[in-house]
Amino acid sequence: MSRIGKKPIVIPAGTQVTVSPENVVTTTGPLGTLTQAVDPKLELKIEGVELQVINNQVNDNDANSKHGLYRSLLANMITGVSEGFTIVQELVGVGYKAVATEQVLELSLGFSHSLFIDLAPEIKVETITERGKNPTIILKSHDKQLLGMVASKIRSYRKPEPYKGKGIRFKGEIVRRKAGKTASSK
Numbered sequence: 001m002s003r004i005g006k007k008p009i010v011i012p013a014g015t016q017v018t019v020s021p022e023n024v025v026t027t028t029g030p031l032g033t034l035t036q037a038v039d040p041k042l043e044l045k046i047e048g049v050e051l052q053v054i055n056n057q058v059n060d061n062d063a064n065s066k067h068g069l070y071r072s073l074l075a076n077m078i079t080g081v082s083e084g085f086t087i088v089q090e091l092v093g094v095g096y097k098a099v100a101t102e103q104v105l106e107l108s109l110g111f112s113h114s115l116f117i118d119l120a121p122e123i124k125v126e127t128i129t130e131r132g133k134n135p136t137i138i139l140k141s142h143d144k145q146l147l148g149m150v151a152s153k154i155r156s157y158r159k160p161e162p163y164k165g166k167g168i169r170f171k172g173e174i175v176r177r178k179a180g181k182t183a184s185s186k
Contacts (some may be wrong), residue, residue, distance in 0.1 A: 003068030008050040011074045012082045017051055020043045025074055029081030031142040036073055039066050044045075051078070080142040087151045088171035091135040092160065098127045098135045105137070109158045109168070123150055166175065 015029040017020035040159040043054040051074060057065040071126060079085075089159055091098055097108040105125055107115040119125055122143050128136040136162045137154065143146040151170070161179040169175060 001067035002055070002095045003052055004072070005055060005071045007071065008052045009071065009078055011046075011049045011051060011078060015078060015082045017046060017078065017128060019046065019160070023079070027074075027077045027081050029078075029142075031081050031084050032166050034077045034081055036070075036077060038070050038074075039063070042067060042070055083086065084140055084142050085144045087124045087139045087147055089139070089151060089154060089155075090169055090171055091137070092169060093158075093166035096135060096158075096163060098137050100127045100137075101124045105154070107154070107157065110166075114156055117154065119150060119172055120144060137168075 001146075006082065012029075015027060018026045018028075020026070023040050023042070023044065023045065024035060025038055033038045038053075041055075041057055041060065043056060045052045045054060053062050053067060053071040053074065057063040060071075066091060091107075091109070093110060095108065095110060097106075099106045099138045103119045103121065103123075103125070105117040105127075107117065108116065122141050123146065124140045126140075127136040128138065139147055139151055155170070158167045160169045160173070160175040162176060163180050165175050165177060
C-alpha cells in the first residue's frame with residue numbers, strides 16, 4: 001500500500017473538483033481548469049472538502065504502483081488551479097541574455113544566432129535583467145507538468161557545464177565544478 005496514496009487531498013475554497021463516471025477528474029479554480037483520466041482500478045471519493053484515492057485491489061501490482069502516482073497528479077492539479085506553480089532559471093555566462101515579448105522568449109546564449117521559443121498560452125513568462133546580476137527567467141503556470149517540460153526544454157539549449165559553470169540553471173541549483181588541466185612545472 002502506498003503511504004502517499006492513502007493521504008487525503010484537501011480541496012481549498014474557490015476550487016471545484018468533479019469526477020465523471022468514466023473516472024475523469026476535472027478541477028476548476030481561479031487560475032484555470034485541468035482534467036486527468038484516472039485508472040478505473042482506483043476509486044475516487046469526494047467527502048466534504050477532501051478527495052480520497054482508494055485502492056481496493058491490494059494484490060494487484062499495477063493498481064498498487066498507480067495509487068500514489070494518481071494521488072500526486074490530482075494534488076498537483078488542485079494546487080495548480082488554486083495557487084499555481086513558478087520556476088525560476090538563471091543564465092550564467094558572459095553575454096547571455098533573455099527577453100520576453102508576450103508568448104515568445106528570445107535567448108542569446110553565445111551561439112551565432114538568437115533562439116526564439118514560442119510558449120504555450122498557459123505559461124506566463126517574465127525576464128529580469130539587472131546590472132551586475134545574472135539574467136533571470138520566471139515561468140508561471142497552473143499546469144505543473146507542462147511548466148516542467150518547458151523549463152527542461154529551455155535548460156537543454158545550454159546545460160551548465162562543470163568547468164566554468166556557464167549555462168542555464170534552476171535558481172538554487174548547485175553545479176558540481178571540476179578542476180581544469182594544469183600546466184606541468186618541469
